[in-house]
Amino acid sequence: MPDVRDTYRLPADSDRPEPPNLDAQRRTRPRVTGRQVTTRRLIGALVLVVPLVWALGRALPVGHDIVNRGGARLIGDLLGQALSPRLDGDFLRLVLEATGTTLAFAAIGTAGALVIGLLGGLVLSDVAWTHRPPRTVRAVRVVLRGLLVATRSIHELVWALLLVSVLGLDPLVAVLAIALPFGAQTAQVFGDTFDGLPTSALHSLRNAGATTMPAVAFALLPPASPLMLSYAFYRFECAVRSTVLLGAVGVGGLGQELVVSLSSRNWDEVWTLIAAVIIVSALVDAWSGRLRADMAVASCSEWSAGAAPEPPGGVAPRRSRSRWARWSALAIIPGLVAAWLASGVSLSGLTSSRTRALTGGLVEDLLPPKLPAGGWSVVGDAVLDTLAMAVVAMAIAVLITVVIAPWAVTTRAQGGAPGSLPARIARRMAWALARIGLLVLRSVPPTVWAVIALLALFPGILPGALALGVYTGGVLGRLVAESWESVSPVPRNALLRSGVPGALATLAAVVPASAHQLLTYTLYRFEICVRETAVVGIVGAAGLGRLLSENLNLFRFPVVSTLLIASFAVSVSSELLSRRLRRAIRA
Amino acid sequence: MTASAPVVVQLEAAGRSFGGTPALVAVDLTIRTGERLAVLGPSGAGKSTLLALLNGGLQPSHGTVSLFGEATAGLPARTRRRLQRRVGTISQGLDLIEQVRVLHNVNAGRIAEWGTARSLAALAWPRTDERAGAALESVGLDWAIHERTERLSGGERQRVAIARLLVQRPELVLADEPVASLDPTRAAEVLTLLGRVSSDTGTLVVTLHQPQLARDHCTRAIGLRAGRLVFDTPIAELGADQLDQLYARG
Ligand SMILES: Nc1ncnc2c1ncn2[C@@H]1O[C@H](COP(=O)(O)OP(=O)(O)O)[C@@H](O)[C@H]1O
Ligand SMILES: [Mg+2]
Numbered sequence: 023m024p025d026v027r028d029t030y031r032l033p034a035d036s037d038r039p040e041p042p043n044l045d046a047q048r049r050t051r052p053r054v055t056g057r058q059v060t061t062r063r064l065i066g067a068l069v070l071v072v073p074l075v076w077a078l079g080r081a082l083p084v085g086h087d088i089v090n091r092g093g094a095r096l097i098g099d100l101l102g103q104a105l106s107p108r109l110d111g112d113f114l115r116l117v118l119e120a121t122g123t124t125l126a127f128a129a130i131g132t133a134g135a136l137v138i139g140l141l142g143g144l145v146l147s148d149v150a151w152t153h154r155p156p157r158t159v160r161a162v163r164v165v166l167r168g169l170l171v172a173t174r175s176i177h178e179l180v181w182a183l184l185l186v187s188v189l190g191l192d193p194l195v196a197v198l199a200i201a202l203p204f205g206a207q208t209a210q211v212f213g214d215t216f217d218g219l220p221t222s223a224l225h226s227l228r229n230a231g232a233t234t235m236p237a238v239a240f241a242l243l244p245p246a247s248p249l250m251l252s253y254a255f256y257r258f259e260c261a262v263r264s265t266v267l268l269g270a271v272g273v274g275g276l277g278q279e280l281v282v283s284l285s286s287r288n289w290d291e292v293w294t295l296i297a298a299v300i301i302v303s304a305l306v307d308a309w310s311g312r313l314r315a316d317m318a319v320a321s322c323s324e325w326s327a328g329a330a331p332e333p334p335g336g337v338a339p340r341r342s343r344s345r346w347a348r349w350s351a352l353a354i355i356p357g358l359v360a361a362w363l364a365s366g367v368s369l370s371g372l373t374s375s376r377t378r379a380l381t382g383g384l385v386e387d388l389l390p391p392k393l394p395a396g397g398w399s400v401v402g403d404a405v406l407d408t409l410a411m412a413v414v415a416m417a418i419a420v421l422i423t424v425v426i427a428p429w430a431v432t433t434r435a436q437g438g439a440p441g442s443l444p445a446r447i448a449r450r451m452a453w454a455l456a457r458i459g460l461l462v463l464r465s466v467p468p469t470v471w472a473v474i475a476l477l478a479l480f481p482g483i484l485p486g487a488l489a490l491g492v493y494t495g496g497v498l499g500r501l502v503a504e505s506w507e508s509v510s511p512v513p514r515n516a517l518l519r520s521g522v523p524g525a526l527a528t529l530a531a532v533v534p535a536s537a538h539q540l541l542t543y544t545l546y547r548f549e550i551c552v553r554e555t556a557v558v559g560i561v562g563a564a565g566l567g568r569l570l571s572e573n574l575n576l577f578r579f580p581v582v583s584t585l586l587i588a589s590f591a592v593s594v595s596s597e598l599l600s601r602r603l604r605r606a607i608r609a
Numbered sequence: 610m611t612a613s614a615p616v617v618v619q620l621e622a623a624g625r626s627f628g629g630t631p632a633l634v635a636v637d638l639t640i641r642t643g644e645r646l647a648v649l650g651p652s653g654a655g656k657s658t659l660l661a662l663l664n665g666g667l668q669p670s671h672g673t674v675s676l677f678g679e680a681t682a683g684l685p686a687r688t689r690r691r692l693q694r695r696v697g698t699i700s701q702g703l704d705l706i707e708q709v710r711v712l713h714n715v716n717a718g719r720i721a722e723w724g725t726a727r728s729l730a731a732l733a734w735p736r737t738d739e740r741a742g743a744a745l746e747s748v749g750l751d752w753a754i755h756e757r758t759e760r761l762s763g764g765e766r767q768r769v770a771i772a773r774l775l776v777q778r779p780e781l782v783l784a785d786e787p788v789a790s791l792d793p794t795r796a797a798e799v800l801t802l803l804g805r806v807s808s809d810t811g812t813l814v815v816t817l818h819q820p821q822l823a824r825d826h827c828t829r830a831i832g833l834r835a836g837r838l839v840f841d842t843p844i845a846e847l848g849a850d851q852l853d854q855l856y857a858r859g
Contacts, residue, residue, distance in 0.1 A: 223717075226704035229666040230777055231694030231721035236728030240717050243732070244709045 069603065077413035080406065081483040093477040100289045100474070107293035116279065117298050124275035124302070126361035127193065127268075128261035131200025133358055135261075136254055138201060139208025142170060146213030149221050150238050166209075173206035175593035176586065177556040178264045180567075182271045183574055188380045193367045196273040200261050208257065215249050216242055251351065255310040262306050266299055267467045267557060276302070277467060284473050296466055303465035313350050384579065391587060392580035394573065401569075401588055408565035408592060411487045411558070412551045418491025419551075420544055422463065423499040429456035430503035433511075460503070464496025472558040486563025490554055498547050505539045541607060545600045552596040556589065566592070614641040617781050617812045618663055622672035624836075625658055632658040634836045635672065640812060642780075645804060647823035647844070648816040650833035651856055656816040657701065659833065660783045663814060665692050677780070694721040697779030697806075701786050703770045707759040711750065711769055714758055715741045718773035744775035748802060764795040771802055780811040787815060788822065800826040820852055 144150045145166055151159065182199035189195050224241040232240075269277015276299050283291035394400050429452045471489035479485040509532060517527035559567015566589050573581045620638040624631060633655040640646055648656050661667035662674050665681040666689075674681045676692050684692070697718075705714050712735050719740075720728045737754060745751045748768040753761060758769060767787060774782060784803055788796035800815070804826050807813035817823050823830050823844065830847045832840040832855040840851045 222700070222702050222704040223706045225666075226698065226700060227717055227720055229664050229693055229698055230696070230718065231690040231692070232728075233690065233721070233725065235725045236720045236723070236732075239729055239732050240713070240720060241706050244706055244713070248708075 066606075073409075073413050074417055077410035077417075080410040081414050081487055090478060090480050093479075096287070096477045097474065099287075100292065100477075103289035103293055106290055107297060108288070108290040109294065113291065113294065117276070117294060120274070120276045120279045120295075121298055121302055122364055124262065124265045124277070126365035127196040127273075127275060127367075128200065128258060128265045129358055129361040130365065130367055131197045131204065131265065132254065132258045132261045134197060134201030135204035135208050135257060136250075138205025139212045140250075142166060142205065142209025143212025143216060144238065146170075146209060147216035149216050149219070149224060149242065150234065170206040170209055171594060172590055174203050174210075175553065175590045175597075176203060177553045177567075178203055179267055179270060179557050179560060180570065180586075180589070182268050182273065183560070183571065184384075186271055186273070187574070188384055191272055191274075193274065193365050194369070195271070196265060196268050196275070197365075197367055199268055199273075200264055204257055204261065204264075208253070211253060212246075212250065215246055215253075219245050251347070252314045255313050255350070259306055259310045262303060263465070263467065267469055269467075270469045270557075270560060277469075280467070280470060281473075284470065296470070299467070300462055300465045304461055307461070309350075313346055387577075387579035389583065390580065391584040392578075393584055394569065394578070394581045401584065404564075404566045404569045404585075405588055405592055407483055408552065408555045408559075408567070409596075411483045411490065411555050411563070411565050412548060412596070414483065414487035415490035415494055415551050415555075416544060416548050418488065419494035419498045419547065420540070422492070422495030423502050423540065426456050426459055426495075427499045427503040427506065429453055430460060430499060431506045432503075433507045456499075456503075460496045460499040462496070463492055464500065466493070468493040468554060468557050469561050472561045472563055476562055481562050481564065483564045486555065486558035486565065489558050489563070490551060494547055494551055494554075498543060501543050501547075502536075502540050505543065506536050509535045509539070538607065542604055545604050545607075549593075549597045549600045553589075553593050614643055616641055617644075617677065619675045620662070620669075620672065621675075623662060623669045623674050624671035625655075625662060625667065626670050631836050633662070633833075636838050638831065638838065638841070640781075640814065642812055643808075644829055645807060645813040645827040646815070647827040647830040648814060648833060649818075649820060649823060649830055649852075649855060650816075653835075654833040655836040656833055657785050658836075660698070660700075660785050660814065660816065663781070663783055664696055664698050665689055690721065694777070695780045697774040697777050697782045699770045699774060699782075699784045699787055701789070703766055705758050705766055705769060705773075709758060710735065710755050711745070711753050711758055711761070711772075712737060712741060712755065714769050715744060715772045715776055718775070718777040721777075740776050741772075744772040747775065747805075748772045764791055764799070767791065767795075767799055768802070771799070771806065775806060782807045782811070782813045782815075784813070784815040786818070789818065796822060797825070820847065823847065 178199045185195040227237040266277040280295045468489050471492050475485035475488045513531040514527045555565050556567035559565045560571040570585045618640040620636050622635045625633045665676050668682050748771050
C-alpha cells in the first residue's frame, strides 16, 4: 500500500506567537459562580461521605458479636513475646536464607516485568509509530491494552494461586506472579513515558531515512533511560513487598516462613521474621530512594500515581551520574545472575509436558463460567463486601495518614523553622518516629495484619478492612508526606510575617494545598485497595477474595472464572471511577 | 551553475494546505546539482513548509514534487526512506538528542545506512570510526567527541548537527534557519561550513532572514510571501526593490 501520510513535523510556531485574545477567552469561558462552587463542594462531600456511611453500616452489622474474646487472648500472647524474639543460630540462618530467596524472586520478577514493560510500552506508545500505526498494529494494540488491563486487575496473589495449580510449587510461580501484573503496569507507564518525551530528534532521524526500530532506540531510549531506571527501582521496592505477600501460597521466602510461624503460633519466630521483613524493606527503600533522588527524575509519589512525571518545561530531565546510580546500574546484571542461580528458577517448568497438559486442563476447567451455589446473590454480596471493605480500609488509612504524615514531612522537620533547640530536637524525633511507624505499617504484609486481626475479630468485612487499612495507611502516609514536601512554605511565611498566628496560617495556607494532594492519592490508592481486598480475602476475611480462594481449594474452576470476571469488572470500574474523580478534582 | 547540471528537485505547481488553509501555493521551482539556494521571506511565509516538501516527509496537496527524479507523493515507505537517506536536513530546532554524548548524535546520522542490527550495536558500544572523527574535526569539534550534547553552547550544538549531516553524506542539504540564534561571526562560520558540506556532496537549500548572508554564501535566492513565490533570481541580481516587496507590511 502506498504511503500517503506525512512524516515531517514542521517546527513549532515559536517564531510567531499568537497574541492571546483575552476578550475572546473572557467571552467563551463560562463564568464560575460562587453558588456553583458551593454546589460542587456539596456534591464532592456527598461522594465521599455516602459510601463511607454505607460501608460502615455493612461492616458493622448490628446484633452480631464482633470481638472474639478467645482470640484476644492470643493477641496478648503475641504481644507478650515481642521482647523475646527467637534468635538462635539455626533460626537466624533460616531467616537469612529466606531473605535471600525473597530478594532473588523480587529481582527476577522485576526484570521480567521490565522486559514485558519495554516491549509493551513500545507497542502502546504513539511516538514509536510514524504517524497512525498500520491497521494490524492498531488491532494488536486494542487487544494488548485489554490484556494489560486484565493482567493488572488480577492481584499478584491471585496470579500466584492460579499459577500454582498449573506449575505446582515451583519458584517460577513467584517470578511470574510478579512479572505479569507488574509488567502490565510497567508497559502502561513506559508507553506514557515515551509519549511524554520530546519527539523532534526522532522525527529528524526518520526524515533522514532511518527505520523505526533503530531510530526509536537512538532517539528515545537515552532520554527515557533515567526515568526507566528510576521506575525499575521503584518497582523492585514494590516487588520485595509483594514477594513477601506471595509467601501465603507457599512459594518460599520470608513470607512463607511468616505464614508457617503464624499458623503454628510460634510467636517468638513471628517477631524475628517481622523484624527481618521490616529491615529488608527499609534497606531496599533507602537504597532505591537514594538512587531516585540522585537521578532527580521522579519521586515515589509521582511514580505510584501511575504516570510518568512531566519532564519540566517539556525538556527531558538531566541525567546526573552519581556514584550510587552508576554502581547500582552496574550491579544489575551480576545481581540478576546471582539471583537466578540462588533461587533455582528454571524456565523448563514452563515448557514441560505436564505444565502443558495442566494448562490445557485448567483452561478447559475454567470454561464455561458457572455461578456458585446460591447464584447471583452470592456473587453480588461478595462484590458489595469487597467494595465496603475497600472503603472502610481507605477511611482507616486516611485517618492514619492525617495523624502520622504531618510529622513525617522531611522539609518540616529539617527546615530552618524557628524554635528553641529542644523544640527542634523534639521535631526531629517525632519525624523519625513517624517515618519508622509508617515503614512498619507498610512493611508487615497485609496478610499478616489480617491473620492478627482475625485472631481478635470474627471473620467478616471488619478484620479485612482493618488489616488493609493499617497497611494502606503506611503506604498512603509515606506518599502523602513525600508530596507534602513540595507544598510551598512561601504563602504561610507571608501570613506569619503579617502577624497571623502559626496555627491559623497553617490552616489558611497549607491545609488546602495538602488536602488536595491527600484526596488525589486517596482516590488513587482506593483503586489498588479494591484489588488488594483479594489478599485479605484469601486468608479468610470476606469478599470476592475469600470466595475465590474457597472455590479454588475445592477445584470449582468454572466458579473461579466467574469470580475472576467479577473481580475484573469491580477493579476496572473502580479504576474508572477513581480516575474520573481525580480529573474532576484537578478541574 | 550551468543549466545542464542534473536536476535535484523539481516542483511543478506544488502547493500544500493545512486543514484547508494554504501554506504554500502553486510553486514552480527547479534546483540543480551544485546550487546554493537561499529561501527568503517573512515568518509564516511557508519557508519551513517548502523545506519539508523538499525532504519528502511532507506530501504536496497540489501539484508534484520530484526528488532525484521521483515524485514523492504516494511512495511506499521503503522507497521514501531510500530517497530521504540522500537528503540531509537540519531543522529549526536542531533536533539533537540532548542527554547523550556528541558521538552518539553524530552516529545518529548513519542509522539509515547501517540498518537495525548495526545501529543497535553502535548504541550499546559507541565507536569512533574514521568518518565520525573526520566529520567532527571538520566542524572543529574533535575535542568534544565525548562531551554530553546538552552541555555545549548554541553554536557548538549547531556544528554537532552539521557533523551529523556530514556522516550521512547527503546529496541535498536542507537547513531551516540554521543561524537564527547565532551572533554574526558564528552565523558566518556556520554558513561557510554548510557551503563546504554542499560543495563536497552537492546542493544546499537554506532559509535565511538576512539577505546579506544570502549574498555572501549562496548562488541563487528565491522569495516567499504568504505561500507564493515572488522572485527567483541569481544572487548577483538580488536587488533592494525585491527585498522591499518581500518584507513590506500589509
Ligand atoms: N502542521 C501545521 N498545521 C497547520 N498549519 C501549519 C502547519 N505548519 C505550518 N502551518 C502554517 O503554514 C504557514 C507557513 O508556515 P511555515 O512554513 O512554518 O512558515 P515559515 O517557516 O516561513 O515561518 C503558517 O501560516 C503556519 O501557521
Ligand atoms: Mg519556519
